[in-house]
Amino acid sequence: MNTDTPTAIRLHAANRTLTLLSHTPAVTHYNHRYFGSWWKVFEVPASSARTGPLLVADVNEDEYAGLRALVEMCPHEKASYARAETLVARDTTGTITAVSPAPQLAYQHHTTTGHLSIRGARDEQVALASARIARDALRGMLLADGWTLLHASAAVRDGQTVLTFGSKGAGKTTTALALATRGWQLLANDRIFVRPNPHGTLDVLPWPSAAAIGLGLLDALGWFDMTRTRVQAGENLHPTQHPDVTQALLDGRRTPLWEPDGRREMKVQVFPDQFTSWFGLDLATEGRAATILFPEIDPTAAPAATNRRRSLGDEDFMHGATEDRYPDILGLAPTGSGNDHARQAVAAHLAELPHHSVRLGHDLAANADFLAKHLGS
Incomplete structure (x- = not known):
């Protein structure tokens, strides 16, 4: 109206x-x-x-x-x-x-x-x-202004930010939410802005978006029943959520749902403010990059550090090919995905940060305890 x-x-x-x-x-x-x-x-x-x-x-x-x-x-x-x-x-x-x-x-x-x-x-x-x-x-x-957009999740403690990289399904969201349940602030679950500052570190900003959480992860976090109760009471998740996901919540079905072609999981779409009002997490508005994590998920394994070596690549930087749902039809980003000099400067700073490869299982509490201990918090 x-x-x-x-x-x-x-x-x-x-x-x-x-x-x-x-x-x-x-x-x-x-x-x-x-x-x-x-x-x-x-x-x-x-x-x-x-x-x-x-x-x-x-x-x-x-x-x-x-x-x-x-x-x-x-x-x-x-x-x-x-x-x-x-x-x-x-x-x-x-x-x-x-x-x-x-x-x-x-x-x-x-x-x-x-x-x-x-x-x-x-x-x-x-x-x-x-x-x-x-x-x-x-x-x-x-x-x-020289910021670069990265495909990563981020969690902050005392201004120090853990950036988590990985392909789809590697555990970026799992890692960020696990840390957020142990007193860290959630800064982003899928992408972030970064830019070098005069102090020789990288500033980090969030990319606001609805957070996509699979039904299985929602259950593992202990949030499924509460979410179901709120939806049954008439409260709404983000309107981009597929009706089949809403129905699965109402029915109490916790197994993953997939799109008809089987390529993409259909997930619960959470408003940013629902992380606080529903799940009791704290959110961050900025941070400084301090550590890089490369997780992998093994459902049968206990969480542990690994010797797997992984370096950052082009897939970790957001660019046109990864933004195909929202092409720049109105000419709002004349520099495209950012200038090459800024991206190279960011890559150089990221290369100097501590890198950790970790294996996570399906026990979210064990993952959270391990990550908090591994990162010294």
């Missing part, structure tokens, strides 16, 4: 900001909830929203329809964006307009001013889209 009076919130990541302005309270509420645990978010007077980078996101079917008609009558390209067919048009003034007919969303980026806008037909779709665009806009700013 729209109101006559807009509300505005300002997102802060490092020294970069983006203001979100909306006449739809559900939009600013969703973004405050989504980003507030890991980035700094403040409500600001709507009158000040026009200064600096700005995103305006509203539910307005007429304006959506007008933008769709505009794009369809102009030369345009087709792309897949957020799993929806999207039409993208560019004009001579530097304005990029994109329309996704199925979710009824229209996006515009006025590249000369940096102002962004979203129009759509439904509150939830506009809220989800605004969070995607806000995050990608700030990502572009951070990359331009």
Whole structure:
């Protein structure tokens, strides 16, 4: 529902900001909830929203329809964006307009001013889209400032950050959550920003996102029954969660669910703030890289250190090939995935950190105890 009076919130990541302005309270509420645990978010007077980078996101079917008609009558390209067919048009003034007919969303980026806008037909779709665009806009700013995006989880204790690398299923999320149950702060479960600082270390920032936790891991953490009770009571997990996962929770089924092609596990999608309000974990907004972990999962083994040698590679740096669900259709990251010099500097710093290879089993308590002892906490 729209109101006559807009509300505005300002997102802060490092020294970069983006203001979100909306006449739809559900939009600013969703973004405050989504980003507030890991980035700094403040409500600001709507009158000040026009200064600096700005995103305006509203539910307005007429304006959506007008933008769709505009794009369809102009030369345009087709792309897949957020799993929806999207039409993208560019004009001579530097304005990029994109329309996704199925979710009824229209996006515009006025590249000369940096102002962004979203129009759509439904509150939830506009809220989800605004969070995607806000995050990608700030990502572009951070990359331009020399930050690099890594495919890693992170946990923080006294400012010192353990970065965990590995391919899908290696145990990045398991490691971060195990440490978080032993007094560490969770900084990220899948990707992070890093940048060298003048003190010779690497600063670390979170990449806010819904956290994907498999049903089996949720059960091993001891969170399944509580999550099921809350869902049965009508509380909601993140709206991108597949309905089959929700039904499995309601039915009490704890075995993993897989997509029809068997390639990807369908997981519980947790809002960042639910880590605190549901599971009692503390979250971190920043840290300094101190240690690198390379885990591997062996269901039958006890947790232990290993002699397996693993070095960082291109797959540990986020780049276009790993971001195919969200291609940069609006030109928000002109430097792509960050400049080569920044990536090389990060790689050099990471190479100097202590590296630990560990084997983890399916006993989450044993994993947590071992990791805490192994890392000296």
